[in-house]
Amino acid sequence: xxxxxxxxxxxxxxxxxxxxxxxxxxxxxxxxxxxxxxxxxxxxxxxxxxxxxxxxxxxxxxxxxxxxxxxxxxxxxxxxxxxxxxxxxxxxxxxxxxxxxxxxxxxxxxxxxxxxxxxxxxxxxxxxxxxxxxxxxxxxxxxxxxxxxxxxxxxxxxxxxxxxxxxxxxxxxxxxxxxxxxxxxxxxxxxxxxxxxxxxxxxxxxxxxxxxxxxxxxxxxxxxxxxxxxxxxxxxxxxxxxxxxxxxxxxxxxxxxxxxxxxxxxxxxxxxxxxxxxxxxxxxxxxxxxxxxxxxxxxx
Numbered sequence: 001x002x003x004x005x006x007x008x009x010x011x012x013x014x015x016x017x018x019x020x021x022x023x024x025x026x027x028x029x030x031x032x033x034x035x036x037x038x039x040x041x042x043x044x045x046x047x048x049x050x051x052x053x054x055x056x057x058x059x060x061x062x063x064x065x066x067x068x069x070x071x072x073x074x075x076x077x078x079x080x081x082x083x084x085x086x087x088x089x090x091x092x093x094x095x096x097x098x099x100x101x102x103x104x105x106x107x108x109x110x111x112x113x114x115x116x117x118x119x120x121x122x123x124x125x126x127x128x129x130x131x132x133x134x135x136x137x138x139x140x141x142x143x144x145x146x147x148x149x150x151x152x153x154x155x156x157x158x159x160x161x162x163x164x165x166x167x168x169x170x171x172x173x174x175x176x177x178x179x180x181x182x183x184x185x186x187x188x189x190x191x192x193x194x195x196x197x198x199x200x201x202x203x204x205x206x207x208x209x210x211x212x213x214x215x216x217x218x219x220x221x222x223x224x225x226x227x228x229x230x231x232x233x234x235x236x237x238x239x240x241x242x243x244x245x246x247x248x249x250x251x252x253x254x255x256x257x258x259x260x261x262x263x264x265x266x267x268x269x270x271x272x273x274x275x276x277x278x279x280x281x282x283x284x285x286x287x288x289x290x291x292x293x294x295x296x297x298x299x300x
Contacts, residue, residue, distance in 0.1 A: 003123070005104055008186060015231055017182040017190050019197055019285070020238040022224035022254055023065070024215035025176070028140065028169035031065055032206035040167040040207075042139045045132055049243045060136045060245070063170040065178065065204070065212075067128035071112070072097075073204050074196035078108045081195070084298045107192045107296050111185055125185055126193055130178035132242040134250045139168040167207070175215055175247055177240035177254070187288070188295065194288035214282070217251055222266075222278030224251060226258050227285060231272040235260075 008014055033043030043064045048057040079090030079097065095101040095108050102114030102122040113124025143166050182193055202211040214223045226238050238257040244250045258277050259268070266280035276284045 012186050012188070014184045014186055015229055016184065016233070017180075017193070018226075018228040018230075018237070019180040019194075020226040020228075020254075020258075021178055022134075022215045022240070022251065023176045023178055023201070023212045025170055025172055025174045025212050027172050027209050027211070028142075029205050029209065029212065030167055030169050030207040031063070031069060033064075033066075039141070039165075042168040042170055044139065045242075047132075047242055049245065061138065062136060062242070062245075063133040063139060063174055065131035065133070065176040067131055067178070069206070070131070070178065070200065070204065071126075071128045073200040074193075075108065075112050077196045077199040077203065078112070078192055081199075081297055083296075084300055089297065107189075107292075111182065111189050111193055125183045125189075127181045127183070128178070129181065130239070131176055133170070134175040134177065134240065134244060134247055135173075136245045137171050137174055140171055141166050141168050175250060176212070177250065179237075179239065188291070191288045191292035191295065194285040195292040198285055198289055215251075217255060217278075220278075223282050224254055225278060225281040225285075227276045227281040229274045234270055234273040235268070235275060 031042050033041055044061050045064045046061050048059050050057050081089040083089055083092050090096045093106045095106050100109055100114035102109050102116045102120050109122050111126050114122045204212045216223055236257045238254045240250050266277045268275040
């Protein structure tokens with residue numbers, strides 16, 4: 001077979017899944033990118049925006065939550081997931097990083113892809129997007145050096161003066177619109193994707209502190225989250241333009257794209273298309289996550 005995937009049946013169809021969310025950093029976070037002399041830099045992107053139709057474009061810089069970093073954390077959450085046998089899922093499947101097993105029956109490689117150099121490749125069916133921060137906020141540089149008492153002791157002993165270590169951090173409260181897209185997978189295969197998405201949130205970050213959360217709409221306290229399950233790509237996709245730098249405008253755009261005008265339901269069903277919004281979307285991801293635990297992690 002061209003894909004190497006086994007055939008499914010009518011009771012276990014393959015469909016497409018999308019996850020759209022706006023994540024919020026509740027604390028300063030370090031997403032590593034480049035290293036200079038004694039300075040760790042966070043990853044940023046540069047773009048030009050127009051504040052209004054009459055203004056000239058201006059260059060801005062925004063913090064960036066890299067999709068590849070999110071994917072790596074999600075895969076590790078699956079590798080380190082505890083199994084009822086007392087093992088970790090990666091040990092049970094003989095699958096890790098960088099030594100992925102690339103087996104179609106592996107719940108990790110089946111959707112995230114795998115590679116055995118020189119032998120075989122299993123193309124991943126989950127892609128990640130977004131991550132450009134909403135607010136125009138620069139990274140903050142903070143000193144991370146040894147305790148002043150140690151510095152004083154070193155100087156009194158006429159030793160070489162220690163060079164302070166600095167690191168950039170993304171400021172708290174930054175919003176990051178993100179998305180995950182799963183191509184031609186079954187409900188059972190989407191279960192580990194849902195588990196990994198939710199389980200990775202408190203573990204995202206290149207250093208300490210770690211963790212990010214799904215932001216909530218200030219009007220109704222609903223999580224800014226949309227989950228689509230479909231064969232036909234219907235409705236608008238809640239993808240936020242990187243040119244938006246106002247959180248209120250970004251949240252309003254996300255909510256507007258999630259529903260048609262006048263709709264209030266958190267569940268939308270059309271031929272070959274389903275959409276869950278807000279709390280309903282979170283509950284749906286948690287339901288899939290529970291299915292993954294029951295079907296994979298709790299099996300002897």
